[in-house]
Amino acid sequence: MxxxxxxxxxxxxxxxxxxxxxxxxxxxxxxxxxxxxxxxxxxxxxxxxxxxxxxxxxxxxxxxxxxxxxxxxxxxxxxxxxxxxxxxxxxxxxxxxxxxxxxxxxxxxxxxxxxxxxxxxxxxxxxxxxxxxxxxxxxxxxxxxxxPRVRAVAEAEIAQRARTAAELGPRALLEDLHPQLDWDGAALRLAHAKSRDWELDGHPLALLPAGFAGPLVHTMTEAPTGRALWYPPRGYGRLLGPGRQGEPGSALAALLGPTRAAVLTLLAAPGTTGEVAAALELAPATASHHLTILRNAGLVAAERIGRRLRYLRTPLGEQLTAGSEAPSAGPPVF
Structure with missing residues (x-):
């Protein structure tokens, strides 16, 4: 470890x-x-x-x-x-x-x-x-x-972790990064790695979400430019797969209605109104209506990227969808 x-x-x-x-x-x-x-x-x-x-x-x-x-x-x-x-x-x-x-x-x-x-x-x-x-x-x-999709998923990860850290303190940056990473309050431990103690030696630690990191965490422990962890951002598995890979679970659909549940499920990876409309075969006005309701409920947030708004799930939206998405027919693919 x-x-x-x-x-x-x-x-x-x-x-x-x-x-x-x-x-x-x-x-x-x-x-x-x-x-x-x-x-x-x-x-x-x-x-x-x-x-x-x-x-x-x-x-x-x-x-x-x-x-x-x-x-x-x-x-x-x-x-x-x-x-x-x-x-x-x-x-x-x-x-x-x-x-x-x-x-x-x-x-x-x-x-x-x-x-x-x-x-x-x-x-x-x-x-x-x-x-x-x-x-x-x-x-x-x-x-x-x-x-554009790779950057958007990373942007969403950065924005969400920054927002969580602002609300809960800097420790929140290191919590729930990856199943192989465990934060014990004094150290970050990486399972399935060679046993070694590593200190930052005065360098700041950079967390680098990478859409192509796959299931792995990578470390940079001695580079002259600093210290870093590369890890997969949330939603990376749906980054470029078909829009409807994950269907909402029945409980979520019963709570929110089938269309809003589908929108919230889709936003495991961030998307614009147009991308949501195209993926779910909705009129843009209908997609905008459902996104507004989800935003007002605190389940999604909007981040401005250039001239466009991209929507992503908030921590509350993540909690609501956790475990409620029905499995897709196969593994998420690019």
Whole structure:
């Protein structure tokens, strides 16, 4: 079990952010480990042929090395809550070349390195430039088409946890993050990890919800840019699946009415009025009417993203739907 000790000062400095580079790395895991990330099956089916033709050998070799280590420089802890890919790529490009070479070598320690990896030992600048070019290409092919939904789910997670922390105190940021994580008031404990005690050493802890994290929690414990946990945000399993994957339970439908129950169930992942209307085959005015009633009842909240409002369930809405959703015909998929 990994144990992350906290002081009272550490707790007040926990923050939330969403990292495009974390999505790049975790989606690469989902692409190459189908048994472990089954919930991304339809996304993987669509993306694999594109990636196979795109010439991404350097990126995939660096991210998915046999030593089960991802170079820390690939996922700098964000300086802001919502960085763009280009902002993070600029941080990557500024990584000291000796660090780049050392971390890429660590990802292949004890294994024969292919030419794409061997290049980093003799030409780290050229290797890094090629890596960054391929990261941009991969993002454009695999993630950009679904980025608005990925970002929206992360935004909803960040907003809801921030609101809960404002109401209940900073400890609420660490509670119910993930089934494998247990907060005991003094430390955050991660089950199914190598036994180790870990301290933040003065770094703030960044919580990074990632739509492609799947069922796993990932840790960054020694990166020069900070300390972080990557974890799946609530609603990630319905991120890009068919709109009606989860039908409301009969008790919820009896309490709210079938249509409002369906709207509340759908909002496990955030959505606009138009997205709710399209998913449930409602007129936009009807969807707006039901969303207004649910909002007035305190079951959903609205967050402004640019010019649009996205609706998400409040903690009360989460409690009401917990255990009431009927299972879908299969696992949630992208």
């Amino acid at each position: 990994l144990r992350i000790a906290f002081t009272a000062a550490d707790l007040t400095r926990v923050r939330l952010a969403h990292s495009p580079m974390v999505e790049v790395v975790t989606s690469s895991f989902a692409l190459n480990q189908p048994d472990r990330f089954r919930m991304y099956g339809s996304w993987r089916t669509r993306v694999r042929p594109l990636v196979a033709r795109a010439g991404l050998e350097t990126m995939l070799a660096v991210v998915c090395g046999p030593a089960c280590y991802v170079p820390d420089f690939l996922t700098p802890v964000p300086a802001t809550a919502r960085p763009s890919l280009e902002e993070e790529v600029r941080v990557l490009a500024a990584t000291p070349l000796d660090q780049v070479a050392a971390e890429v070598a660590t990802a292949w320690a004890g294994h024969p390195a292919p030419p794409q990896i061997a290049r980093f030992a003799t030409d780290p600048a050229g290797g890094l430039a090629e890596l960054i070019q391929q990261i941009r290409r991969y993002f454009r092919l695999a993630i950009a088409p679904i980025w």
